[in-house]
Amino acid sequence: xQKITQTQPGMFVQEKEAVTLDCTYDTSDQSYGxxxxxxxxxGEMIFLIxxxxxxxxxxxxxxxxxxxxxxxxxxxxxxxxxxxxxSAMYFCAMREPWNDMRFGAGTRLTVKP
Amino acid sequence: DVKVTQSSRYLVKRxxxxxxxxxxxxxxxxxxxxxxxxPGLGLRLIYFSYDVKMKEKxxxxxxxxxxxxxxxxxxxxxxxxxxxxxxxxLCATTKARAxxxxxxxxxxxxxxxxx
Numbered sequence: 379x380q381k382i383t384q385t386q387p388g389m390f391v392q393e394k395e396a397v398t399l400d401c402t403y404d405t406s407d408q409s410y411g412x413x414x415x416x417x418x419x420x421g422e423m424i425f426l427i428x429x430x431x432x433x434x435x436x437x438x439x440x441x442x443x444x445x446x447x448x449x450x451x452x453x454x455x456x457x458x459x460x461x462x463x464x465s466a467m468y469f470c471a472m473r474e475p476w477n478d479m480r481f482g483a484g485t486r487l488t489v490k491p
Numbered sequence: 492d493v494k495v496t497q498s499s500r501y502l503v504k505r506x507x508x509x510x511x512x513x514x515x516x517x518x519x520x521x522x523x524x525x526x527x528x529x530p531g532l533g534l535r536l537i538y539f540s541y542d543v544k545m546k547e548k549x550x551x552x553x554x555x556x557x558x559x560x561x562x563x564x565x566x567x568x569x570x571x572x573x574x575x576x577x578x579x580x581l582c583a584t585t586k587a588r589a590x591x592x593x594x595x596x597x598x599x600x601x602x603x604x605x606x
Contacts, residue, residue: 387531411592421500421600423581430592469533478524478549479595481534 382470384482391460392490398445399455399485401470410474412453414444417467417484426468429453460489494518495598497582503604510569512601514582521586523565524549524595525557528579540565572605579603 381404391397403412412429429437429444437444445454453472457464470482498513514523522541526534526549536549538557546557554576558566569576579602583595 382533384533413594415597421579421581421602423583423595423597425594425596428592428594473593478536478539481526483531483533 382472382480382482384470384485386485387483388486388488390488390490391457393462394459396456396458397460397487399457399468399470399487401453401455401482403451403453403470403472405451405472405474407474410472412444412446413471413473413479414442414453414455415469415471416464417469419466423469427455457487462489462491465489495582495584495596497580497598497601499601500599501602501604503606504569504572505606506573508569508572508605510572510603510605512567512569512580512582512603514565514567514598516563516565516584516596518584518586518596519562520584520596521562522584523559524583524585525555525565525567526581526583527551527576528581528600534581537567572603574605577603577605 383402410431414426416424427439427442429446436446441458443456465488467484469484471479473479495516504510524539525537528534535551537555540546540559556568581600582598585593585595
């Protein structure tokens with residue numbers, strides 16, 4: 379069964395600094411997709427970034443990048459130049475074709491001014 | 492833009508009441524999902540549906556049922572609410588289950604408190 383592990387329940391970062399949120403996953407499939415979502419206090423889940431298992435380059439979307447290390451089965455999210463608005467819960471998720479998305483427990487990020 | 496709406500943002504119910512949570516999407520997506528979110532547990536799948544009148548159990552279906560009479564609408568039903576069903580409930584949709592890079596689109600969530 380798929381399993382997603384986020385070992386950091388909470389993280390703090392100073393405004394304008396970079397932060398890495400950890401995610402490891404477990405799958406026996408060769409084809410899968412990795413996702414990161416942001417959930418502000420309002421509750422809505424916002425899709426941030428996607429990485430495919432066959433993608434050779436790390437995904438980037440603006441200030442978000444995904445540090446994908448396939449052999450280690452890790453998919454860490456890097457947020458550069460943190461902003462106060464980045465304070466939120468962050469969820470890592472994985473999906474195999476024809477299977478449902480599985481989510482980690484989440485990391486609460488707090489950006490300090 | 493995909494729009495997913497949920498009938499209530501906040502709901503307070505009493506133990507034993509029948510509770511309906513409704514989700515509506517406007518993007519003609521085949522697949523719809525109900526999750527519950529609890530601190531330290533992430534999102535757990537309750538039920539999903541890949542077509543009208545079709546439903547599949549997720550990881551934690553006990554105490555819940557669902558209904559999908561129309562493609563755009565997916566309802567979660569708590570037949571007899573209990574305090575351990577106090578949680579945040581999230582609805583999501585996706586177009587194609589076969590495609591691994593297909594993201595899910597989420598509604599705003601319903602925070603349910605059962606007293």
